[in-house]
Amino acid sequence: MLKIENLKKSFKNKFVLNNVSLEVEEGEILALIGPNGFGKTTTLNCISFVIKKDGGKIILDDQEFTEEEKYKISYVPEDRVFFQNLTGKDYQKIWSSIYPEWNENVFQKFITKYNLDLNQKVEKYSQGMKTLFLVGLSVSTNADILLLDEPTQHLDPTIRLEIMKIIRNYADLGKYVIISSHEIFEIEEYADKIAIIKSGEVIYKDYIDDAKEKHKIIDSEEKITSGEVIGLVGDKILIKTDEEIGRYPKLNEIVVGYLNSKNKVDIFK
Numbered sequence: 001m002l003k004i005e006n007l008k009k010s011f012k013n014k015f016v017l018n019n020v021s022l023e024v025e026e027g028e029i030l031a032l033i034g035p036n037g038f039g040k041t042t043t044l045n046c047i048s049f050v051i052k053k054d055g056g057k058i059i060l061d062d063q064e065f066t067e068e069e070k071y072k073i074s075y076v077p078e079d080r081v082f083f084q085n086l087t088g089k090d091y092q093k094i095w096s097s098i099y100p101e102w103n104e105n106v107f108q109k110f111i112t113k114y115n116l117d118l119n120q121k122v123e124k125y126s127q128g129m130k131t132l133f134l135v136g137l138s139v140s141t142n143a144d145i146l147l148l149d150e151p152t153q154h155l156d157p158t159i160r161l162e163i164m165k166i167i168r169n170y171a172d173l174g175k176y177v178i179i180s181s182h183e184i185f186e187i188e189e190y191a192d193k194i195a196i197i198k199s200g201e202v203i204y205k206d207y208i209d210d211a212k213e214k215h216k217i218i219d220s221e222e223k224i225t226s227g228e229v230i231g232l233v234g235d236k237i238l239i240k241t242d243e244e245i246g247r248y249p250k251l252n253e254i255v256v257g258y259l260n261s262k263n264k265v266d267i268f269k
């Protein structure tokens with residue numbers, strides 16, 4: 001199991017992550033969901049050692065994970081920034097030398113499928129091609145842990161689904177996958193678990209199927225006898241209950257309900 005325990009990070013006295021704890025079993029995809037600027041990228045940056053965490057532990061199979069084992073992580077970061085003069089081939093050489101279990105066969109198939117020209121400078125690729133190229137590199141590493149920040153950003157609708165399937169297949173090899181995404185419908189179809197992050201805290205986490213079973217959407221005038229009111233979803237209410245009432249929610253309704261559960265701000269009042 002991959003366990004992130006009590007991750008803490010602040011920038012200049014501003015708390016960005018406050019005791020973020022996450023768990024991913026082998027073969028699972030965990031999706032980090034939440035509003036802009038509330039800590040998803042910072043979480044991935046801390047796990048991948050791109051930035052130094054202020055506190056907390058990363059534990060893989062009961063052992064604390066250290067920076068020396070970075071080669072066990074492949075990361076598609078939020079910034080698709082490349083060195084100006086390096087071609088696709090240059091990156092292929094660098095990545096294949098870093099990752100001991102690099103799978104050239106997977107890489108070549110990916111590059112051919114998406115017509116990526118390895119002789120071209122990657123900085124000159126389109127935004128979508130840069131995203132694709134990074135995903136292609138990442139799934140060729142065979143690394144135990146795959147971290148992806150918005151992996152379908154700038155991609156057309158058909159390719160998005162193909163990429164999510166590729167990520168799903170990668171997880172199914174027995175890997176640990178964490179994705180940050182705003183694409184709730186893609187997450188609902190391809191991920192196993194969600195963690196909703198707001199203001200640097202995990203406000204709800206669960207398996208997607210269990211989350212749907214445990215909640216209901218009801219009309220505002222409906223009375224509940226047991227359970228907990230979570231938050232407004234349009235003119236309906238998300239509640240956590242075993243009661244046979246209302247209907248089961250979709251994932252986007254669970255996310256909206258939890259995000260509306262506290263710290264409501266109306267900018268027009």
Ligand SMILES: Nc1ncnc2c1ncn2[C@@H]1O[C@H](COP(=O)(O)OP(=O)(O)OP(=O)(O)O)[C@@H](O)[C@H]1O
Binds near residue numbers: 042
């Ligand atoms: N290097 C940094 N220096 C100072 N503040 C930072 C730095 N990196 C991130 N932050 C701040 O940390 C907070 C969380 O940012 P983060 O990028 O983790 O959010 P996010 O949830 O990934 O957002 P988005 O969905 O927009 O990608 C923001 O307030 C951001 O301004």
